[in-house]
Each structure stands twice: as structure tokens, then as C-alpha cells.
Amino acid sequence: MASISAGEDALVEDLLAGRADVSGADRHGNTALHVAAAKANEAVTASLLRRGADATVKNADGHSAVLCARLGALAPALRLSSAGGWAAKEILTVKVFGKLDSRTLQAGEEVWRCPISKDCWTGSVSPTTPRNHQVAAILAQAAGDAYSLADAVEGAWLAGQAPPMKNQDEVHPAIMHAILLLVQVLQKELLAALEARDRERLTAGLEMLRYAKVAQLPEEEPAIRTLVAIELEAAIGARNELELKQAVAVAIPQNIWLSTDSRTRAEDRVGHISVVGRYHRLPSRLEDDYFVEKKALGTGYNGSVLLARGKNRAGKFAIKAFKLHGVSKEKKAELASEAEIFLSMDHPHIVRLFDVYEEEDRLSLVMECMEGGELFDRVREKKIYSEKDACKTAWMMLLAVNYLHSAGIVHRDLKLENFLYERKDGDFLKLIDFGFSKVWAKNTKMELSCGTLSYAAPEVLAKSYTSQCDLWSLGVIVFILLVGYMPFAGNDERKQIQMIRSGHYIVKKDRWAKVSTQAADFVQKLLVVDPDARMTAPAALEHPWIKNLDHANSDCIDEAMVTSLCNFAKSQNFRRSCMKLMAWSLTASERSQVREAFLELDKGSTGTITAADFKKVLEDNFHIPELQAETVFNAIGDVEHDEIHYSEFLAAMMASRISLHDDLLKDAFRRFDTENTGFIRKEDLVLVLESDREATQVMRDLDVNHDGKISYDEFICYLKSGGADDDALEAAERAISKEIISLNRPEDEPKLRKRDKLKGMFAILSAQQYDQTSARLYKHAVDALHAVLEEKRVEQMGRQLADAAARGDLEMLHSLLQAMCFV
Incomplete structure (x- = not known):
């Protein structure tokens, strides 16, 4: 292998007999598998073309090549035999x-x-085995170029002989060395391509990197961003709307697991920062932050749940990991749906999802560890619940279900095993396992028969159902709590199905004699065969049996809590963002200090606090003026949807009620450090904050030593320093954002994307409806639009927009908006 000699005619015969791949050229005209045919004599080249090689695949010298020709030249003694092996x-x-x-x-x-x-x-x-990939890997290492290495690795990858199909310790050393060498070569190639902004080299480098699954190069993301920018600039230059829309999706890595649409839907429900702060991609890995033990805590529909401990914070965690390799398309859709729905859950009675890690061949969900055990085990231990305990349990379950249904989600697998207690000595209940859950559009029917038969509604068996199926399952659970046995049980499955379809459940009169009329009526109105006649979740919450019992402390909102809300509203915007990230790291004990207050403020039991309810409580109970109450609400909650989510409320409580400690500070820093570099860079801030202007200001405020990044010490110093911002501009921005939303929101479309806000903002500015603050608002509009453009990696458009803004050229601004398909 050490000596390189010219190819031979006999090699050509072997190549063609083995049906070697002779198509697919690099940008120099050499095939992706072979770049050394130029070392062969002209007779060999002519023979290749005559014998069936694609004549259009030629290099600058008119030569065509395949991998076997190069590797054969490197090791003349080896051949691709007619039997297909090296x-x-x-x-x-x-x-x-x-x-x-x-x-x-x-x-x-x-x-x-x-x-x-x-x-x-x-x-x-x-x-019986494919070509000898180990030999190809050894020869490719001798060749040393990216194309030979990539194709040797690709062959092993396609044959299942490389990661992620095999663990690294199971891969043959020759293949592993070829992969590592490929990573080194590609790193240099991508750096050179980035410097030259070479579109073809970037595309080729990223394509070859797909097969090197053992490493995530720091050059990969910049290469993707640059390639996207190049594609967008070309589309903008041509003013081609179709090309522009297609260019946005170009060069996205093929191993992205949760789609952009899925993440956007999750962000619509709980906010951008709540999703991006918990969803981690390479180079961040699960093992960077957690020790995963072999102990299994349980098994859900989509996999086992393992015990874990945090490396940087105390406590136990539950890990649910999905292996992605070899999974069918349908199964992938199920897993993606579970991850999306779980990411968008934010309620006291739903288990917390702390982190999601997307790696090459694994998606891991990090949840809070519910140490109190299943409701099933508690029922087995107690046999029968007291009516008061059963009522409180039903109320907690209803709050979780009503929250799901209000968000357009149906669980489809409610059962005793899917409700867990927070602590062994407590009675706080939470819903788990969204493996069967589905985002559901009203007035449509679902058909998939899923869940557990004993809890399944009649319409589920008929494969035509709505979210009302969850209320039937809840009725079965409450039935068990009250009388201690299953309503539709038995060893004969056919008979069990008949009982469910008819709604005829087992009645043990001695048990039911001890149950109140109201409780019996509650169960009867849930176990109704006709889903339209069955109680809905809001109706069940209003049922006298639920309504007449005290479930929560009605006096838990005090003056200190209101003070905390007001202090949070006065904080700088970045400080509030940090608090919102920390809210996802709070322990159960810390959340328990304020969650009853959240439930009390949630007057509609939908799992969010509406603006009207919030302002009414502050005005009626604490005499806070309406304007101040609205300012506080806008600082805490989602202005677009007029509601405060649970984690946003928890963040506000951290201004004074929940103390900051090292675990929380470290975790917040980790969530901003999206590339796991040990520092927070401006790119990290833009990703989390969605604003280049704000990211620039944060860097100016926190980067004390001016090294272009924020260290952990600088981050801690800022958060512990306290202080308030001159928030006049922020208040003005929130006010106009709300005004824009109300002016632009169609009656049948309650949600607006950022581009719709910008359209409304420009319309308001054009009409000069805000004369006194027009300069500030104009600047805010330009900054916000510039941030959107940066999200789409359009550097050229950003510069053009900045120039137009500096000149005050509204006509040019509208023209640029038209080019970007925003207007």
C-alpha cells in the first residue's frame, strides 16, 4: 500500500464485472468514489468509457474514475474480485x-x-458478506483525501458497519480510524470553504459529514448558516418568491429529529424561550449534564424510563430515551408527536419536562422523578378512597385534562398507571406519558384505536372519536376510586367490549350504598355512551360534587406575592428571561411554595391566567390601578394570547418569593450556552432571545472584560447585582405590540406570527398614529424586522434594511419586505 503505481487493464475488467459505481462526480469532475483514475494510463480510461462508465462524468483531463480504480492504484496487489470482495x-x-x-x-x-x-x-x-469495508477503509486512509475517505465510510455506513448502526466499540478499528481521519480532513475543508464562501465545497463537505456520526464539528453550524445565506441572497437577487421559500429550507442537516413546524407549535403554546431553553442539540449531550443509572423506574408506551441524577444540581430525574435508528416512519411520527406535546406542557398537575437532548441516534426526555408512585399502587394499598380524597383526586385529574383539551390536545390513554404522586407522603397528583397523545382539531374525528381496553370509550372501539374519550376514561378512574373495582372487567375480552359499547357496567350495591348521590351522579354523567351527551371537562369541573368541596387554599395570594409580581415587572428584560429559564429548573419543593396561588388565579381552570382575571384580582384585592396591573401582566405573560403560563408565573415569583441558589444559576447559564462551550456568545443570546438588538445590549452590559463572550462569573455577577432598567422603551414596545395584535387579528385567527406583527407595526407607523413616540417606535420596528431577517440568515438584506432605516426610506423598507415575502 505504501507504493502508488498506475492502474492496469485487468483492474477495469474486475471493476465492470463487480458492477462498481461509476456515477457521481465531485466538483473537479472526479467521481465521488474515485479520484485517482488520472494515474491510470489512457487505455484504461478509454476502456472504462467503452465498457459502460458514464461518459459525462469526466474530470478536467477527460478522465472518469471510481473508488476501486484509486484504491487499486494504491495497492496493486488487491482487486475487486468478480465475487464482489476486496x-x-x-x-x-x-x-x-x-x-x-x-x-x-x-x-x-x-x-x-x-x-x-x-x-x-x-x-x-x-x-455472503458485502465488499470488504475494512480494506476499503485502510486504503482510503492511505489516499488521505476527503472524497475517498467519505465514500469508504459511506460504504461501511450503508452496510451497517459504522456508527450509529453500531456502537463505536463494536466498529472495526480500520473503519473507525477512517471516520476520525475524515472528520479531521472535513474540518480543514469546511474552514477553507467558509473562508471562500464556496457554495459547492460547502455542500459537498456537509454531505460527506453525514456519514461521520461520531463527531459534531464546530464548523458545521457556520457552514449551514453560510450556505443558507448564499441560497437566500441568490433568491433575493432574483426576487423569486418560490426560490426564496425553498432556500429557507435548504442545507438543513438531515438528522434533525423534531421538525421546525413541531417546535413552532410548541413555542406557540408555551413561548419561544421555554422551548429553546430546554431543547438541546449536538454538541450538547445527555451525559454532559446527567448521570444515567441502569435502574428502570417504569415503562411507557414508547419506551422504558430510567433513573438519573444531575451533574450540576441535586435531585433525581427520570429519563425516557428513544433509539432512532431502524425506527419505522410511523414510529418516528409517534415519537416526534410525544416530544412536541410534552415540550408544550406547562401545568402544576402535569409532570415537568426539564430537558430534551437530540443526538445522532437518540432522543432523550429528562423529566421530574415522581417518587410517590402510581395512583394504581395507592388504590391497591387503600382499596377504596374516602369520598373527600376521591373528589380531590378527581379535581386534580380534571385540571390536567381540561388544560390539555384547552390546548387542543387529547391524551387517549388516561388510566390509574398514568397518574403519579409527587411524594410518598403527599397527595399532589400529576399526569404522565404522552405516547398516545395527539394534537386534535375540533370538529374532526380520530380513528386510531389506542389506549387500554378497560378504560377505552365506546367511540374509541368504533374508531371514530373526539377528546371526549378522555372524559370516559376519567369516569372509569373515579368509579374505581369510589368503589374499589373496575366497571368493565372480566377475562372474556369479547364480553368486556360488549359491556363498554352498551355502557352497562358492574354494579355492586353494597359498595355503591356508601357513595353519595352527587358522586354517583358525577360518574354516571361521565360513563355515557353518547360522547355528545357526556360531560366535558369544563362541565365536570362545575359539577356540584367537584364544586362544593374545598380543594385549594383560597387565601394564598398575599401582599408579598403581589410585591414580587411588581418587582419582576420592573426588572430588565434579560433578567426576566433568565428567570423564565430558571423556572424550568425549580424543584418540586420550590414550585410547591407558589403553585396554589397560580391555581387560585386560574379562574377558568384552563391552566393559564387570563389578563382579565389577573387585573381583577390585583384591582379588587390589592387596589392596584388598572394601568399598573396591565403593565405587570404584560411584563410577565404572553401579550399575544393575553395569558400567563405556569412557568412565567413561577419566574415572577423568583423576584422575591423563591430564592436564587447555585443550582438554579448554573442551570440558567447552561440553557443559554447552546453550543456547550462554557461561555455565552452573542449567537446563543440571539437564539434564545430572538433579538439581535437585545443580544447586543446584553453583551455590552455583561461582557465586562470585553472578550466577546460572557463567562459564568460575569453572568452570576449580573444576576446577583439586582437593579432595574430604564424600561420606558420596553413598556412602549409592549404597548404597541399589543395594539398591533388587536388591530391585525382576524376574528377567526387568534394567533399571529412575528411577521404579522411587523406588518401591523409598519401600517401604524405609516398612518402616524403614534406621533409622540414615532422615532422610538420606528427604531423598534426596524430592530425587530432586522432580527427576523437575521433569523433567516440574510446578511445582505440586513445591511440593505439598515441603510434604508438610517435614511428613513419607507418605500425602500416596503420594497425589501416585499422581497422577503413578509408583505
């Missing part, structure tokens, strides 16, 4: 048993010998 021809000098020939090969016979396995065979048989 081997050397030789004459046997001793007798050898040929496993493939199933006979003893005699001395003097011409055979092929594999340099790795040392197996021998004659040309009349075919190996």
Missing part, C-alpha cells in the same frame, strides 16, 4: 479449506484471499 489473487502453496467453496482448496489453485479475515475462495463462488 482481495488479493494468489497461487496456493499449501492446502487450505475454503469455507465459501465448502471444500479443500489444493496447492497450485488460483484463489482470492481477504487481507483481513485471511479467508480464501475461488472465482466461481460469491462471498
Whole structure:
């Protein structure tokens, strides 16, 4: 292998006999598999073209090539045999048993010998294994160029001989070394391509990097961003709307698991910062932040749940990991749906999702560890609940279900095992496992028969159902709590199905005699065969049995809590963002200090606090003026949807009610450090904050030593320093954002994306409806639009927009908006 010599005509015969790939050229005209055919003589090149090689695939010298030609030139003794494997021809000098020939090969016979396995065979048989990928990897290392290495690795990858199909310790060392060398070569290639902004080299480098699954190069993201920018600039230059829309999606890495649409839907429900602060992609890995133990806590529909402990914070956690390799398209859709729905859950009675890690072949969900056990186990222990306990349990379950349904989600697998207690000595209940859950559009029917038979509604068995199926399942659970047995039980599944479809459940009169009329009525109104006649979640919450019992402390909102809300509203915007990230790291004990207050403020039991309810409580109980109450609400909550989410409320409480400690500070820093570099860069801030202007200001405020990044010490110093911002501009921005939303919101479309806000903002500015603050608001509009453009990586448009803004050229601004498909 050390000596490189020219190819031979005999090699061509072997190539064609083995049907080697002779298509697919690099930008220099060489095929992706071979770049060394130029070392062969002209007769060999002509022979290749005559014998079927694609004549259009030529390099600058008119040569066509395939990987075997290059590797054969590097190691003349090796050939691609007619049997399809890399081997050397030789004459046997001793007798050898040929496993493939199933006979003893005699001395003097011409055979092929594999340099790795040392197996021998004659040309009349075919190996059962594919080409010898280990040999190809060794030869590609000798070649040393990206194209040979990538194609040798690709061959091993497609044959299942490389990560992620195999663990690294199971991969042959030759293949592993080829992968590592490929990573080194591609790193240099991407750096050179980035410097030259070479579109073809960037595309080729990223394509080859797909097969090197053992590393995530820091150059990969810049390469993707630059490639997107190049594609967008070309589309903008041509003013081609179709090309522009297609260019936004170009160069997205193929291993992205949760789609942009899925993440956007999750962000619509709980806010951008709540999603991006918890969703981690490479180079961040689960093992960077958690020790995962082998102990299984339980099994859900989509996999086992393992115990874990945090590396940077105390406490136990539950890990649900999904292996992605070899998963069917349907199963992938199920897993993606579970991850999306779980990411968008934010309620006291739904288990908390702390982090999501997307890696090459694994998606991991990090949840709070519910140490109190299943409701099923508690029922088995108690046999029958007291009516008061059963009522409180039903109320907690209803709050979780009503929150889901209000968000357009149906669980589809409510059962005793899917409600867990927070602590062994407590009675705070939470819903888990969204493996069967589905985002559901009203007035449509679902067809998939899923869930557990004993809890399944009649319409689920008929495969035509709505979210009302969850209320039937809840009725089954409450039935069990009150009387201690299953309503539709038995060993005969056919009979059980008949009972469910007819709604005829088992009645043990001695048990029901001890149940109140109201409780019995509650169960009866849930176990109604007709889903339209069955109680909905809001109706069930208003049922006298639920309504007449005290479930929560109605006096938990005090003056200190209101003070905390007001202090939070006065904080700088970045400080509030930090608090919102920390809210997702609070322990159960910390959340328990204020969650009853959240439930009390949630007057509609929908899982969010509306603006009207919030302002009414502050005005009626604490005499806070309406304007001040609105300012506080706008600082805490979602202005677009007029509501405060649970985690936003928790963040506000951290201004004074929940103390900051090292675990929370470290976790907040980790969530901003999206690339796991140990520092917070401006790019990290833009990703989390969605604003270049704000990211620039934060860097100016926190980067004390002016090294272009924020260290942990600088971050801590800022958060512990306290202080308030001159928030006049922020208040003005929130006010106009709200005004824009109300002016632009169609009656049938309650949600607006950022581009719709910008359209409304420009319309208001054009009409000069805000004369006194027009300069500030105009600047805010330009900054906000510039941030949107940066999100789409359009550097050229950003510069043009900045110039137009500086000149005050509204006509040019509208023209640029038209080009970007925003207007």
C-alpha cells in the first residue's frame, strides 16, 4: 500500500464485472468514489468509457474514475474480485479449506484471499458478506483525501458497519480510524470553504459529514448558516418568491429529529424561550449534564424510563430515551408527536419536562422523578378512597385534562398507571406519558384505536372519536376510586367490549350504598355512551360534587406575592428571561411554595391566567390601578394570547418569593450556552432571545472584560447585582405590540406570527398614529424586522434594511419586505 503505481487493464475488467459505481462526480469532475483514475494510463480510461462508465462524468483531463480504480492504484496487489470482495489473487502453496467453496482448496489453485479475515475462495463462488469495508477503509486512509475517505465510510455506513448502526466499540478499528481521519480532513475543508464562501465545497463537505456520526464539528453550524445565506441572497437577487421559500429550507442537516413546524407549535403554546431553553442539540449531550443509572423506574408506551441524577444540581430525574435508528416512519411520527406535546406542557398537575437532548441516534426526555408512585399502587394499598380524597383526586385529574383539551390536545390513554404522586407522603397528583397523545382539531374525528381496553370509550372501539374519550376514561378512574373495582372487567375480552359499547357496567350495591348521590351522579354523567351527551371537562369541573368541596387554599395570594409580581415587572428584560429559564429548573419543593396561588388565579381552570382575571384580582384585592396591573401582566405573560403560563408565573415569583441558589444559576447559564462551550456568545443570546438588538445590549452590559463572550462569573455577577432598567422603551414596545395584535387579528385567527406583527407595526407607523413616540417606535420596528431577517440568515438584506432605516426610506423598507415575502 505504501507504493502508488498506475492502474492496469485487468483492474477495469474486475471493476465492470463487480458492477462498481461509476456515477457521481465531485466538483473537479472526479467521481465521488474515485479520484485517482488520472494515474491510470489512457487505455484504461478509454476502456472504462467503452465498457459502460458514464461518459459525462469526466474530470478536467477527460478522465472518469471510481473508488476501486484509486484504491487499486494504491495497492496493486488487491482487486475487486468478480465475487464482489476486496482481495488479493494468489497461487496456493499449501492446502487450505475454503469455507465459501465448502471444500479443500489444493496447492497450485488460483484463489482470492481477504487481507483481513485471511479467508480464501475461488472465482466461481460469491462471498455472503458485502465488499470488504475494512480494506476499503485502510486504503482510503492511505489516499488521505476527503472524497475517498467519505465514500469508504459511506460504504461501511450503508452496510451497517459504522456508527450509529453500531456502537463505536463494536466498529472495526480500520473503519473507525477512517471516520476520525475524515472528520479531521472535513474540518480543514469546511474552514477553507467558509473562508471562500464556496457554495459547492460547502455542500459537498456537509454531505460527506453525514456519514461521520461520531463527531459534531464546530464548523458545521457556520457552514449551514453560510450556505443558507448564499441560497437566500441568490433568491433575493432574483426576487423569486418560490426560490426564496425553498432556500429557507435548504442545507438543513438531515438528522434533525423534531421538525421546525413541531417546535413552532410548541413555542406557540408555551413561548419561544421555554422551548429553546430546554431543547438541546449536538454538541450538547445527555451525559454532559446527567448521570444515567441502569435502574428502570417504569415503562411507557414508547419506551422504558430510567433513573438519573444531575451533574450540576441535586435531585433525581427520570429519563425516557428513544433509539432512532431502524425506527419505522410511523414510529418516528409517534415519537416526534410525544416530544412536541410534552415540550408544550406547562401545568402544576402535569409532570415537568426539564430537558430534551437530540443526538445522532437518540432522543432523550429528562423529566421530574415522581417518587410517590402510581395512583394504581395507592388504590391497591387503600382499596377504596374516602369520598373527600376521591373528589380531590378527581379535581386534580380534571385540571390536567381540561388544560390539555384547552390546548387542543387529547391524551387517549388516561388510566390509574398514568397518574403519579409527587411524594410518598403527599397527595399532589400529576399526569404522565404522552405516547398516545395527539394534537386534535375540533370538529374532526380520530380513528386510531389506542389506549387500554378497560378504560377505552365506546367511540374509541368504533374508531371514530373526539377528546371526549378522555372524559370516559376519567369516569372509569373515579368509579374505581369510589368503589374499589373496575366497571368493565372480566377475562372474556369479547364480553368486556360488549359491556363498554352498551355502557352497562358492574354494579355492586353494597359498595355503591356508601357513595353519595352527587358522586354517583358525577360518574354516571361521565360513563355515557353518547360522547355528545357526556360531560366535558369544563362541565365536570362545575359539577356540584367537584364544586362544593374545598380543594385549594383560597387565601394564598398575599401582599408579598403581589410585591414580587411588581418587582419582576420592573426588572430588565434579560433578567426576566433568565428567570423564565430558571423556572424550568425549580424543584418540586420550590414550585410547591407558589403553585396554589397560580391555581387560585386560574379562574377558568384552563391552566393559564387570563389578563382579565389577573387585573381583577390585583384591582379588587390589592387596589392596584388598572394601568399598573396591565403593565405587570404584560411584563410577565404572553401579550399575544393575553395569558400567563405556569412557568412565567413561577419566574415572577423568583423576584422575591423563591430564592436564587447555585443550582438554579448554573442551570440558567447552561440553557443559554447552546453550543456547550462554557461561555455565552452573542449567537446563543440571539437564539434564545430572538433579538439581535437585545443580544447586543446584553453583551455590552455583561461582557465586562470585553472578550466577546460572557463567562459564568460575569453572568452570576449580573444576576446577583439586582437593579432595574430604564424600561420606558420596553413598556412602549409592549404597548404597541399589543395594539398591533388587536388591530391585525382576524376574528377567526387568534394567533399571529412575528411577521404579522411587523406588518401591523409598519401600517401604524405609516398612518402616524403614534406621533409622540414615532422615532422610538420606528427604531423598534426596524430592530425587530432586522432580527427576523437575521433569523433567516440574510446578511445582505440586513445591511440593505439598515441603510434604508438610517435614511428613513419607507418605500425602500416596503420594497425589501416585499422581497422577503413578509408583505
